[in-house]
Amino acid sequence: MEEGKINIELLEKYLNENGFLILNKIRISVKTSKNWIDFVVFEVSGFTEGLADVISRRFNVISLEGGKHLILGETSAKLWDEAVKIVFPNGDSEIVPIFTFDGFLDLRMPTENIRGVNPTILVSGKLYTLPLSLDDVLEIYKKGKKFFEKIEKVAAIYGVDKVISREAMDILKERSKKSIKIEVDYETGYVLISNGVSLTTKTLSSYFLSLIFEDNIEEALKIYNDAPSQVKDELKNLVIEELEIQKNLNAFGNVIKLKRFIEKSGIKFS
Numbered sequence: 001m002e003e004g005k006i007n008i009e010l011l012e013k014y015l016n017e018n019g020f021l022i023l024n025k026i027r028i029s030v031k032t033s034k035n036w037i038d039f040v041v042f043e044v045s046g047f048t049e050g051l052a053d054v055i056s057r058r059f060n061v062i063s064l065e066g067g068k069h070l071i072l073g074e075t076s077a078k079l080w081d082e083a084v085k086i087v088f089p090n091g092d093s094e095i096v097p098i099f100t101f102d103g104f105l106d107l108r109m110p111t112e113n114i115r116g117v118n119p120t121i122l123v124s125g126k127l128y129t130l131p132l133s134l135d136d137v138l139e140i141y142k143k144g145k146k147f148f149e150k151i152e153k154v155a156a157i158y159g160v161d162k163v164i165s166r167e168a169m170d171i172l173k174e175r176s177k178k179s180i181k182i183e184v185d186y187e188t189g190y191v192l193i194s195n196g197v198s199l200t201t202k203t204l205s206s207y208f209l210s211l212i213f214e215d216n217i218e219e220a221l222k223i224y225n226d227a228p229s230q231v232k233d234e235l236k237n238l239v240i241e242e243l244e245i246q247k248n249l250n251a252f253g254n255v256i257k258l259k260r261f262i263e264k265s266g267i268k269f270s
Helices: 007-019 051-059 134-143 145-157 165-177 204-215 215-227 231-250 251-263
Strands: 019-033 034-047 063-065 079-087 093-102 108-109 118-124 126-129 181-183 190-194 200-202
Touching: 007 019, 007 034, 007 051, 007 118, 051 063, 051 079, 051 190, 108 145, 118 145, 134 145, 134 165, 190 204, 200 204, 204 215, 204 231, 204 251, 215 231, 231 251
Parallel strands: none
Antiparallel strands: 019 034, 063 079, 079 093, 093 108, 108 118, 118 126, 181 190, 190 200
16 A cells, blocks of 8 residues: 555554455555555465455555566566556556566566565575675575576676675675786786686786776786886887777777876887
């Protein structure tokens, strides 16, 4: 029912007297064709189809109902929407989709039509609320690679900010930086990158430019300043050539970053 329009205890009594077992009570906002409306929602056991019409007429309030009868699509397809029915005192009603269910990823994602609820995901039999906290992320990681890959897939499809909390992301990035070891071999022209689990290599030129384009100017400067004179000249020429390439591509963001590096490194054009 619409929040604040009738006494909650009165509605609770009505539901109990009519055989509904109240399991939970939540507050949400739903976007209707008229405006956003705040509701107090009783989660109940029992058949709810038509209940909003009854409550709306009996108490003269805007009412909401949900249930299996408001599933939009085939659950066998493993991707469907769940809606709610909004009933107004004048008898008008509308169906509003409020959740998208992704059966492939065991994900329940709120639509833009609802506020006050978070996405949830089922991982290895446990239901997690999104975005995941750091403890949640570490717990899922310990469950095994396939479970963590599930989280990575959800993040790739629905957005990292919806799946992992900002606090967890910041801490994970910091830990990642501390655990990664970079070794620059100027003689061979390769960079060795170790994260304690795997070892990868990149050419010095590509790694050097990637640092500049990722705005890690200080790290790029360290590699440049520590380089032997011959390698230093090669890196200098690389930056100057790349500057012209990026100008021709109209990649102004990269041009600015290259110029910033040139200014800080003291590179002089001949």
